[in-house]
Amino acid sequence: SMSLREHALFLFHSAVGTVCPAPMLKRAVKLQGAGCPQLLVTGQTFPMKRDLYLVGFGKAVLGMAAAAEEILGDHLVRGIISVPLGIQESLQRAGMQEMLLKPHSKIQVIEGAKNNLPDAEALKGADAIQELAKGLTADDLLLVLISGGGSALLPAPIPPILLEEKEKLTKALASQGAAIQELNIVRKTLSLLKGGGLAQLAYPAQVVSLILSDVVGDPLDIIASGPTAASSHSVQDCIQILTKYNLLHNLPKSVETVLSSSPMKPTAPEDYSHVCNIIIGSNALALDEAKHQAEGLGYTTLILSTAICGEVGRIATLYCQLIHLVCLGFTGLGYGPLSDKVRGNLLQLAAELEIPGLNLAEFLQALQGFGPERPVCILAGGETTVQLQGTGKGGRNQELALRVGLGLHRAQAMETSSCPGRCEITFLSGGTDGQDGPTEAAGAFCSPELVDEALQEGLDVEAFLSNNDSYTFFSQFQGGHHLLVTGLTGTNVMDIQAILIRAM
The missing domain is CATH 3.40.1480.10 (MOFRL domain)
Known part of the structure; x- marks a missing residue:
C-alpha cells in the first residue's frame, strides 16, 4: 500500500493541479452557440454582441491568458497583459510551454515590476491597458484576468501625480509604521485603475473578471487592489490616514490637487452593474x-x-x-x-x-x-x-x-x-x-x-x-x-x- 507520505504528496499535487491556469480556465470558461456566440463563465451567460477583448495583470496571468486564448480562438480581437519581468524566460527554461502564448497570439505581453515593485515598464503596461479599456463600446466584452502580484503590475497614478511621487509617499507612510491595509487605501485613492477604476474606464462595455485569489478570505477589493471591484473606501479615509501619520501638510502639489478634486464618497454599487467578478481559483x-x-x-x-x-x-x-x-x-x-x-x-x-x-x-x-x-x-x-x-x-x-x-x-x-x-x-x-x-x-x-x-x-x-x-x-x-x-x-x-x- 502507498505510504502516508505518497498520499500527502498526491493530495498536494491534486490541489495545485486544480488551480493551474489551463485546467482552471477550461473548467470555468466555455464558448456556446455559432450565430450569436455566448461566453459561459461558471454557469453565467454573456452574449458577445461585437468584439471580445482581454486584459490581465499578475504573476499567474501569462498561463491564464494562454489558456483563455485557446478557448476563445478567433473571437478574441486583441489583448494586453502585464506580467512580471523575466517570466516568459523562466517558464521557457522550466519547460512549461503550455503557459506561454502561441507565436501569432493576439495578446501583447508587457513585462515589468522588477522585484515586485512598480516601475516604468509596469507603467507602460498599465497605460496600454487603460487605453484599451477607454475605447470600448456597449457592444464589447472585456475579459479581465487577475492574479496575485497584480497590484505592482498596474501602477497608474491619477494625473498629474507621478509614479515616483506616489511611491515616495507610500514609502514615507510605511516608515511611519502604517499598516498594509492603510497603504493600500492610499494607493487605491491615488490610482486610476485600482479600487474599481478599470471597471469604470471600461464602461459601458460588459466586464467579466476571472480571478485567481492569493489572499485569505478572497476579498475582491484587495486581490491585486481590486481594479474591477467597488472600493469600500473614500478619499476621506485617505486624508484621515495621511493626517494620522503627519503627512498631510507636506504632500506633493499633484497629490493635493487630486485629493481636493476627487469625490468624497466611494462610488455607489450601482455603477458596477456592467461588471461581473468571478473567483475561478482559490485555496x-x-x-x-x-x-x-x-x-x-x-x-x-x-x-x-x-x-x-x-x-x-x-x-x-x-x-x-x-x-x-x-x-x-x-x-x-x-x-x-x-x-x-x-x-x-x-x-x-x-x-x-x-x-x-x-x-x-x-x-x-x-x-x-x-x-x-x-x-x-x-x-x-x-x-x-x-x-x-x-x-x-x-x-x-x-x-x-x-x-x-x-x-x-x-x-x-x-x-x-x-x-x-x-x-x-x-x-x-x-x-x-x-x-x-x-x-x-x-x-x-x-x-x-x-x-x-x-x-x-x-x-x-x-x-x-x-x-x-x-x-x-x-x-x-x-x-x-x-x-x-x-x-x-x-x-x-x-x-x-x-x-x-x-x-x-
Whole structure:
C-alpha cells in the first residue's frame, strides 16, 4: 500500500493541479452557440454582441491568458497583459510551454515590476491597458484576468501625480509604521485603475473578471487592489490616514490637487452593474479537490480552514494538538479527561489566533466520532507568518513542518502510557506556487520520528529553528528526502497543509 507520505504528496499535487491556469480556465470558461456566440463563465451567460477583448495583470496571468486564448480562438480581437519581468524566460527554461502564448497570439505581453515593485515598464503596461479599456463600446466584452502580484503590475497614478511621487509617499507612510491595509487605501485613492477604476474606464462595455485569489478570505477589493471591484473606501479615509501619520501638510502639489478634486464618497454599487467578478481559483477550491481525492483513498476527511493565519509557532501548536486529539480518539480515549484538556487548550488557542470563519468547536465535535477503523485526513490552507530571528535559509512552510516535527516529538516524550506511538502520522506543508521563501523547495514533510532520526545524523532541530534555517536542515536530513520540491507551478493560492493519521 502507498505510504502516508505518497498520499500527502498526491493530495498536494491534486490541489495545485486544480488551480493551474489551463485546467482552471477550461473548467470555468466555455464558448456556446455559432450565430450569436455566448461566453459561459461558471454557469453565467454573456452574449458577445461585437468584439471580445482581454486584459490581465499578475504573476499567474501569462498561463491564464494562454489558456483563455485557446478557448476563445478567433473571437478574441486583441489583448494586453502585464506580467512580471523575466517570466516568459523562466517558464521557457522550466519547460512549461503550455503557459506561454502561441507565436501569432493576439495578446501583447508587457513585462515589468522588477522585484515586485512598480516601475516604468509596469507603467507602460498599465497605460496600454487603460487605453484599451477607454475605447470600448456597449457592444464589447472585456475579459479581465487577475492574479496575485497584480497590484505592482498596474501602477497608474491619477494625473498629474507621478509614479515616483506616489511611491515616495507610500514609502514615507510605511516608515511611519502604517499598516498594509492603510497603504493600500492610499494607493487605491491615488490610482486610476485600482479600487474599481478599470471597471469604470471600461464602461459601458460588459466586464467579466476571472480571478485567481492569493489572499485569505478572497476579498475582491484587495486581490491585486481590486481594479474591477467597488472600493469600500473614500478619499476621506485617505486624508484621515495621511493626517494620522503627519503627512498631510507636506504632500506633493499633484497629490493635493487630486485629493481636493476627487469625490468624497466611494462610488455607489450601482455603477458596477456592467461588471461581473468571478473567483475561478482559490485555496478553498484547491482544498475541495484534495478532500475529494482523500475520500477516494479511503480517508475520513475534514477541512479545518482555508484562512489559517498567524505566527508559525502557534499554528504548529494548533496542528500538534489536533493530531494528539485524533490519536487519543484512536486509542479509545476520545472522551476522557485527557482529551477534554487538549480540547480546552485548542479552543483557547483558536480564540487567541482569531482565524476568520473558523468554528473550532464544531470541528472538534466532528473529530470526536473518529475511530481507528479508517485513516483520518485533515486539510487546511492560508498563510502563516514567521518572526525572523536568525540568518538561516528557509520559508514559512518548511519552518512550519519542522516545528510540527518538534512538537510531535515532545508530545511523544511526555506520553508514556497512552503513547500516540500506535498512530502513524505524516504532516505536509507546501506553497502552491512551488516556492517557499528564497529556496528551491515548495515546503516539507515531517513525522514524529523526525527529531530522533535527525539526532542520529548529528542534526539538532532546535538549533536550526532558532536560526530560521529550515531549508538547510531539510536539505541535509536524509539527503533532502523530506523536502517537497515541485518547481514553479504557474499558480498561487497561498499554502496548503495536510495531516494524515492512521492506526497501526
